[in-house]
Amino acid sequence: MDLNLRKAILTNIATNDQEQLEATIVDAIQNGEEKMLPGLGVLFELIWKQSDEQxxxxxxxxxxxxxxxxSAAE
Structure with missing residues (x-):
């Protein structure tokens, strides 16, 4: 089975507006579920690619x- 996780995540959020994207991020962080980490990684990749050097x-x-x-909190 060929699973392209990045493509699946992008497909799931393709029509989301800013409010929905923010809700996705906040929900993933607040829930702290490991299964959400790949999605956050894909979102970060998109942000990184759109950012200038500063x-x-x-x-x-x-x-x-x-x-x-x-680290200090541990």
């Missing part, structure tokens, strides 16, 4: 801070 650096900085905070 936006990418801002995301990396935010990610670094988030990793540090998560």
């Amino acid at each position: 936006d990418k650096q801002d995301m990396i900085n935010a990610l670094e801070q988030g990793v540090k905070q998560a």
Whole structure:
């Protein structure tokens, strides 16, 4: 069976508006279910591809801070 997870995720959100996309992200994070991680990864990939270098650096900085905070909380 050939399963293209990326394509399936993109198909599922293809007609979503901004509000629906935000709800998808918030729901995935709040539920904390492992099965939602691939979808968040695909969404992040889309964001990354649409971002300029400054936006990418801002995301990396935010990610670094988030990793540090998560590590300190453990």
